[in-house]
Structures are given as C-alpha cells and as structure tokens.
Amino acid sequence: xxxxxxxxxxxxxxPIAPEVQRAMDRTILGHRGGEFSKIFAETSEKAKKxxxxxxxxxxxxxxxTGALEMAVANLVQPGDKVLVVVTGVFGERFAKIAKxxxxxxxxxxxxxxxxxxxxxxxxxxxxxxxxxxxFATHCETSTAVANPIQELAEIVKDSSxxxxxxSVSALVGMxxxxxxxxxxxxxxxxxxxxxxxxxxxxxxxxDKAWKIIEQHSGPRFYxxxxxxxxxxxxxxxxxxxxxxxxxxxxxxxxxxxxxxLEQGFQRHLxxxxxxxxxxxxxxxxxxxxxxxxxxxxxTAILGDESFDVEQLRKILREEYKIIVAGGQxxxxxxxxxxxxLGYTHPxxxxxxxxxxxxxxxxxxxxxxxxxxxxxxxxxWANVKNIS
Amino acid sequence: xxxxxxxxxxxxxxPIAPEVQRAMDRTILGHRGGEFSKIFAETSEKAKKxxxxxxxxxxxxxxxTGALEMAVANLVQPGDKVLVVVTGVFGERFAKIAKxxxxxxxxxxxxxxxxxxxxxxxxxxxxxxxxxxxFATHCETSTAVANPIQELAEIVKDSSxxxxxxSVSALVGMxxxxxxxxxxxxxxxxxxxxxxxxxxxxxxxxDKAWKIIEQHSGPRFYxxxxxxxxxxxxxxxxxxxxxxxxxxxxxxxxxxxxxxLEQGFQRHLxxxxxxxxxxxxxxxxxxxxxxxxxxxxxTAILGDESFDVEQLRKILREEYKIIVAGGQxxxxxxxxxxxxLGYTHPxxxxxxxxxxxxxxxxxxxxxxxxxxxxxxxxxWANVKNIS
Numbered sequence: 001x002x003x004x005x006x007x008x009x010x011x012x013x014x015p016i017a018p019e020v021q022r023a024m025d026r027t028i029l030g031h032r033g034g035e036f037s038k039i040f041a042e043t044s045e046k047a048k049k050x051x052x053x054x055x056x057x058x059x060x061x062x063x064x065t066g067a068l069e070m071a072v073a074n075l076v077q078p079g080d081k082v083l084v085v086v087t088g089v090f091g092e093r094f095a096k097i098a099k100x101x102x103x104x105x106x107x108x109x110x111x112x113x114x115x116x117x118x119x120x121x122x123x124x125x126x127x128x129x130x131x132x133x134x135f136a137t138h139c140e141t142s143t144a145v146a147n148p149i150q151e152l153a154e155i156v157k158d159s160s161x162x163x164x165x166x167s168v169s170a171l172v173g174m175x176x177x178x179x180x181x182x183x184x185x186x187x188x189x190x191x192x193x194x195x196x197x198x199x200x201x202x203x204x205x206x207d208k209a210w211k212i213i214e215q216h217s218g219p220r221f222y223x224x225x226x227x228x229x230x231x232x233x234x235x236x237x238x239x240x241x242x243x244x245x246x247x248x249x250x251x252x253x254x255x256x257x258x259x260x261l262e263q264g265f266q267r268h269l270x271x272x273x274x275x276x277x278x279x280x281x282x283x284x285x286x287x288x289x290x291x292x293x294x295x296x297x298x299t300a301i302l303g304d305e306s307f308d309v310e311q312l313r314k315i316l317r318e319e320y321k322i323i324v325a326g327g328q329x330x331x332x333x334x335x336x337x338x339x340x341l342g343y344t345h346p347x348x349x350x351x352x353x354x355x356x357x358x359x360x361x362x363x364x365x366x367x368x369x370x371x372x373x374x375x376x377x378x379x380w381a382n383v384k385n386i387s
Numbered sequence: 388x389x390x391x392x393x394x395x396x397x398x399x400x401x402p403i404a405p406e407v408q409r410a411m412d413r414t415i416l417g418h419r420g421g422e423f424s425k426i427f428a429e430t431s432e433k434a435k436k437x438x439x440x441x442x443x444x445x446x447x448x449x450x451x452t453g454a455l456e457m458a459v460a461n462l463v464q465p466g467d468k469v470l471v472v473v474t475g476v477f478g479e480r481f482a483k484i485a486k487x488x489x490x491x492x493x494x495x496x497x498x499x500x501x502x503x504x505x506x507x508x509x510x511x512x513x514x515x516x517x518x519x520x521x522f523a524t525h526c527e528t529s530t531a532v533a534n535p536i537q538e539l540a541e542i543v544k545d546s547s548x549x550x551x552x553x554s555v556s557a558l559v560g561m562x563x564x565x566x567x568x569x570x571x572x573x574x575x576x577x578x579x580x581x582x583x584x585x586x587x588x589x590x591x592x593x594d595k596a597w598k599i600i601e602q603h604s605g606p607r608f609y610x611x612x613x614x615x616x617x618x619x620x621x622x623x624x625x626x627x628x629x630x631x632x633x634x635x636x637x638x639x640x641x642x643x644x645x646x647x648l649e650q651g652f653q654r655h656l657x658x659x660x661x662x663x664x665x666x667x668x669x670x671x672x673x674x675x676x677x678x679x680x681x682x683x684x685x686t687a688i689l690g691d692e693s694f695d696v697e698q699l700r701k702i703l704r705e706e707y708k709i710i711v712a713g714g715q716x717x718x719x720x721x722x723x724x725x726x727x728l729g730y731t732h733p734x735x736x737x738x739x740x741x742x743x744x745x746x747x748x749x750x751x752x753x754x755x756x757x758x759x760x761x762x763x764x765x766x767w768a769n770v771k772n773i774s
Contacts (some may be wrong), residue, residue, distance in 0.1 A: 001405070001643065001646035001651070002646075003642075003645075004404065004405045005404070005730075007734065017388070017391065019390070110415060138561070154501040200579055210500050223622075255390075258388060259388035259389075290588045299492060308624075319771075320736075321702075321734055343388070343392075345389055345392055347708055347710060347738055347741070350737075350738060350741040350742075350760075351734055351737060351738040352739040354741065354760055358767065358768060358773075361768060361773055362768075362773045368759075369761045369764040369765055369768065370757040370760050370761025370762075370764060371757065371761075372750055373737075373756075374755075374756045374758075374760075374761075375762045377744060377745055377757060378756055380745065381748060383743060384706075386749045387743075
C-alpha cells in the first residue's frame with residue numbers, strides 16, 4: 001500500500017509542488033521553437049530575481065557539480081593560483097575540480113561543523129595577490145554549515161580575484177544578493193530549494209568574471225559559458241536544454257515570488273530552528289553548534305555511541321517513511337542529515353520529528369515521546385506569537 | 388507557495404496514492420472496446436474480493452447516494468413496509484430515499500453517537516413480519532459510529548427481509564463479509580477507503596435480493612440493477628462508465644491486496660486508536676464514547692464551550708493545512724471530524740494531531756503542546772511492541 005509513500009527529507013532532491021509537477025507534465029516543446037522561447041524568456045527574467053542579479057542566468061542540463069566544473073573550466077588555466085575554502089565535502093569537490101584543471105590550489109580548511117572565517121581569506125589574499133579565483137560554498141551540505149558569503153564577498157571584491165560561490169543547496173533558501181554583495185559567479189541546481197527534479201543547473205556571471213572568461217583559452221565545449229550567454233540572448237540553450245525542467249522552474253519561481261523571497265528565507269530559518277530545538281529536546285547533539293553558522297536548508301545531527309546512525313536511518317525509512325540523509329566520507333555513520341528546503345512546510349518538520357522520536361525509541365535510545373515535537377511546535381508557536 | 392499543500396483528513400474524498408493517480412492518468416479508453424473490457428474484467432474480480440462475495444460487483448457512475456437510491460429503486464414499491472435503522476444523517480438519508488419511493492417507512496432511531504442495537508431490530512422484525520427490507524449504515528459518517536453489521540445480518544437473514552447496507556465510508560476500512568455474514572445488498576463509493584476520486588459507486592446483490600429485484604416493477608432506468616448485471620457479463624457498463632476511475636480502482640485494489648484486507652482493517656483500527664487517545668490526552672471529548680462502537684475510518688470530536696469549532700477548523704485549514712470535516716445538520720458547529728481512511732499512514736495521524744494541538748492553543752484552548760502527539764505515538768509504539 002505505502003510503497004511510494006514517503007516524506008523526502010534529504011537536502012535535495014526535495015518534494016515537488018503539485019503546481020510545478022503539472023507544469024512539467026505539459027506537452028513537451030522543441031527547444032528551438034517560438035513557444036519554448038517565450039517560456040525561456042519569462043523564466044530567465046524570473047531567475048534573475050531569484051539570483052538578485054541583472055546578469056543573465058544561464059540554464060545548463062547538468063547536475064550542480066557540472067556547473068561547478070563550468071565555473072572552473074571557464075576561469076582556470078594550468079598553473080593558475082586559486083583559493084578554495086573548504087568547510088566540507090563540497091568545498092573539497094571544488095578543490096578536486098580545480099586540481100583536475102591543473103590549477104595551483106591553495107586550500108583553506110575549517111573544522112567540519114564550523115563556517116569559514118572571512119578574515120583568514122583576507123590574509124591569504126594579501127599574502128597571495130596572484131590568486132585568480134576564490135571558490136567557496138554557501139551552504140556546505142555535508143556539514144549543514146552556512147558560510148558568510150556577504151562578508152566573504154566584501155573581502156574578495158577588493159582584490160583582483162573572482163569569487164565563485166556554490167549556492168547549490170542554498171539559493172532561494174538563504175539570502176544571496178549576487179549584485180549587491182558582489183559575488184562574481186553563483187551556481188545552483190534545480191533539485192534543492194528551487195523545488196524541482198534534478199537535471200538543471202543555473203549559473204550567473206558578473207561583468208568582472210566575464211572579462212576573464214572572454215580572454216580564457218582553456219579547453220571547453222559543453223561548459224563554454226559564452227555559448228550559453230549567446231544563446232540565452234536568443235532565448236534558448238546552445239545544446240538541447242532540459243525543457244520540462246524549465247517549464248517547472250517557470251512555475252516554481254512563480255510560487256517562490258508569491259511567497260516572497262524574504263518570507264521564504266524566514267520560513268527556511270523557522271524550519272531550521274524547529275529542527276534544532278527538537279533535536280536538542282531529544283538529547284541529541286547538533287554538528288553545527290553555533291546557530292548563526294547553521295544552514296537554513298539542512299541540519300546535521302550527530303549519532304550517539306548508544307545507537308547506529310545507519311540503523312536509525314533504515315528504521316526511519318522503512319517504518320516511518322521518512323527519508324533522511326547519512327553522513328558523507330569521514331562523517332559516514334557519524335551523522336544523519338535532515339533536509340528542510342524548498343517545498344517544505346512547518347507541518348512537514350513536525351511529521352519528521354515525530355518519526356525521529358519513534359525511530360530513536362525503537363532502536364533503544366532513551367527518549368520521551370512527544371518531547372521533540374513539543375519543542376518544534378513551541379518554536380513555531382513563538383514565531384506566531386501564540387501562548 | 389503552499390496554496391495546494393494540504394493534509395486532507397475528511398471522511399472522503401481522501402488522498403490518492405501516486406500509483407493510483409498514474410493509473411488514472413493513462414490514455415482514456417472507450418467503454419465498449421476490448422482493451423477496456425479486459426481491465427473491467429480484472430477489476431470486477433478484484434472488487435469481489437474486496438466485497439468478500441462471489442456476486443458480481445456492479446460499477447455505477449454516481450456518488451454513494453446514487454447507489455443507495457439504486458438499492459431502494461430496485462426493491463421498494465409504494466406501500467412496501469421497510470425498516471430504516473438511523474444512527475445519524477446517512478441513516479436519515481436512507482429513510483428520505485425510501486419515503487421518496489412512497490414506502491411505508493418504519494424508523495428505528497438511536498441516539499447520535501451510539502451504534503444500533505440488533506435486538507431492537509429483531510423485535511421489530513417479529514412485530515412486523517411484512518418488512519420487505521432493512522436499511523442500515525455500516526459506518527455512520529456523521530457521528531463516526533460503526534454499526535454491528537454481522538450481528539444485524541444474523542438477525543435479518545432469518546426473516547424474509549432484504550438487508551441493505553450502506554458501507555460507503557467503511558468498505559475495505561472495516562470488515563464486511565457480504566456472503567459469509569449474509570448481507571443482501573452492499574453499497575460503497577470510490578472516494579472513501581478505496582482511495583479514489585469521487586464519481587464511482589459500487590453495489591453488489593445477493594441471490595435472495597436478485598429474486599425480489601427480478602420481480603420488481605417499479606420505475607427505474609439509470610438505476611436498473613439488471614442492466615448493470617447484464618452488461619457486467621460483457622465486461623462493461625450499460626451507460627457510459629467512469630473509465631478513468633475504473634483504471635484507478637484496478638490499481639487501488641492491487642495496493643489494498645498487497646497490504647492485505649485484514650492488515651488494512653488493523654491499520655484503520657490503529658489510526659482510530661491513535662486519534663482517540665490523542666484527543667483524550669488533549670482533554671477533548673469524543674462523540675462516540677464506547678471504543679467498540681467507534682468507526683475505524685472517521686472520528687468525531689465534540690467542541691468545548693470555550694472555543695468555536697468552526698473557527699478551529701478554519702485555523703487548522705488556513706494555518707496548519709489540515710482539512711477536517713465539521714458536523715452535519717444539528718451537529719453543525721458542535722463537532723469536528725477527522726477522517727482516517729484509505730491512503731492514510733500512521734505518520735499522517737501524527738501530523739494531524741500536531742496541527743490540532745497548535746490550532747487549539749491558537750484559539751485559546753488550554754493545551755499542553757506535544758501531549759496529543761505523544762499519546763498517539765504511544766499507541767503506535769505499543770502496537771509495535773516498543774518500549
């Protein structure tokens with residue numbers, strides 16, 4: 001009966017709004033036809049608002065990682081010095097991509113569970129004025145850390161370096177004012193806070209970055225940003241675009257603006273606070289200790305010596321139909337992660353916490369049933385000013 | 388953002404399983420074609436298992452009420468004496484229909500919130516041996532009472548009367564063994580525990596009832612059961628059938644049998660027990676006091692002098708996205724009803740109760756947040772034997 005029943009609470013893919021599902025279910029269109037161009041043009045304009053930029057937002061048929069590589073492939077020559085700020089697995093991935101392109105990679109690493117410190121970036125930029133690009137992660141999905149992108153941008157924009165931000169699991173879930181803050185390249189993907197299935201990456205580029213990209217002679221074809229920009233002027237993609245996802249994005253952005261960007265950020269913070277208070281009430285420990293460093297889109301919870309995190313996830317999935325993520329790489333088996341981004345209502349958090357309580361009890365962890373839900377409900381009621 | 392987001396917890400229509408939705412979304416077929424006949428035949432066989440009968444289950448494009456009228460129209464001549472057992476609004480509806488067909492209607496009424504007493508039916512049948520038919524409701528949706536159909540059938544089958552049971556909001560949510568118990572006519576509808584959209588009614592008829600129907604000369608055309616039976620032999624409906632709903636029913640019954648009928652009944656009982664214990668923990672009163680008289684598919688909760696039930700429903704709907712039913716007729720404004728039938732998982736009950744707690748607090752009813760969810764979780768954990 002309940003084979004497909006689930007509460008998908010990983011940090012992407014996320015649930016899809018029925019409006020968005022229906023928008024994607026419409027008759028498919030050719031990617032060179034006039035009817036598609038019209039939808040492309042509409043969607044482009046909306047995407048600019050989501051990126052808070054006047055630059056063109058380019059649509060690429062790829063995962064988020066593809067668009068991270070796109071940023072690197074359009075900027076980095078062999079031997080170029082780049083700085084990669086690492087706060088987890090996705091920072092490391094940026095470093096791996098830069099190394100694959102034979103960059104001279106400086107890695108600035110922070111303890112897992114901590115946000116980056118912009119002052120340390122500042123020092124490195126002063127020590128290495130030849131740094132061509134700084135790569136940083138907005139929400140580090142692997143640790144559930146939110147990095148201070150505004151402060152980082154403040155520092156990088158005074159240098160000649162290009163700031164590239166992986167906002168894959170953050171954009172529209174957490175504020176990122178590309179133009180106002182001076183971020184040069186912003187990357188995101190469809191299956192995170194935008195609330196679509198995977199397969200579409202989005203990337204926007206500042207004038208400062210375009211100047212470097214124009215002069216860049218490294219090999220790239222599918223990843224050539226100039227081709228996407230030139231075709232976007234004709235309201236299409238250089239290669240076959242993910243047409244159905246663009247239909248979905250057009251509708252998804254409508255829903256996002258109906259809620260309002262700022263209200264959306266506040267909702268994501270509420271979801272985060274509900275999860276964090278509930279987890280504390282259940283006696284479990286959060287990986288990110290400092291509230292201001294905690295992502296609004298995902299929360300990482302440390303396991304306990306008394307239970308097996310993977311067993312907890314299995315029971316959550318099989319018996320309570322709640323799908324949460326595990327840890328990645330050296331955090332595997334040590335944490336589980338609850339995604340609370342995109343089409344996620346506070347009611348969904350209450351459901352999730354109820355399942356977590358029951359699953360914890362089932363694996364023998366001492367828990368007072370209802371305590372987590374109560375804590376989460378109180379957070380919400382406080383926001384509503386109910387007592 | 389959340390315009391269509393909802394937790395539909397009325398006693399039908401219910402949520403639709405994605406498998407069922409997809410089955411209905413397939414290319415429509417003509418209702419006289421061979422491809423449809425094949426699906427009709429499959430679905431008919433499955434429907435017999437759901438009704439626990441060897442009789443043909445007939446498919447009618449109508450609401451449940453249409454099929455109630457169908458039963459009356461095929462049995463009742465002007466002046467015929469019939470007994471209608473009334474435990475709420477849907478029992479009253481049966482009486483209204485019988486009166487519209489000019490029957491001599493005996494009404495045996497029980498207090499709202501109480502189940503029928505088969506012994507009183509027995510006495511009336513003895514006093515009135517000319518009663519042609521007894522009409523009773525399995526789950527009285529308006530009061531959330533479950534009537535003892537097996538005991539009733541035991542009594543009626545010794546008389547010449549035909550027992551007609553409205554199992555619209557019960558079938559496959561509560562046990563009804565048509566052949567084994569000796570129920571003559573069973574009626575249900577698609578949008579209840581069968582988990583489909585509204586528009587399809589199902590009706591099955593015993594040999595004892597067919598004998599009366601064959602001789603019946605009252606006016607009927609669309610409601611003529613013989614036409615449905617004769618066409619069912621050719622795997623179609625006499626008039627245009629609700630083709631997409633029959634696709635959905637075919638899949639829905641697959642899901643029901645994957646779970647198992649008996650396991651489904653147990654799940655509905657679990658959902659009921661979770662709701663009842665939670666409501667008690669929140670200090671509210673149940674309309675049906677006696678557990679054994681409480682429906683497994685819907686629960687009615689009495690309001691309190693300190694709050695307005697309709698205001699509670701409004702807040703539940705608008706702020707917590709939980710759609711519950713109000714009271715009908717003289718119970719309007721006095722109760723609210725939580726449906727827990729069909730494609731409803733225990734997690735959905737936890738979500739619902741969390742919303743009810745928050746909405747109660749919001750309208751000023753003194754409630755300990757988490758107490759209801761805790762009680763519901765405990766019921767479930769006990770069934771799982773977790774402590």
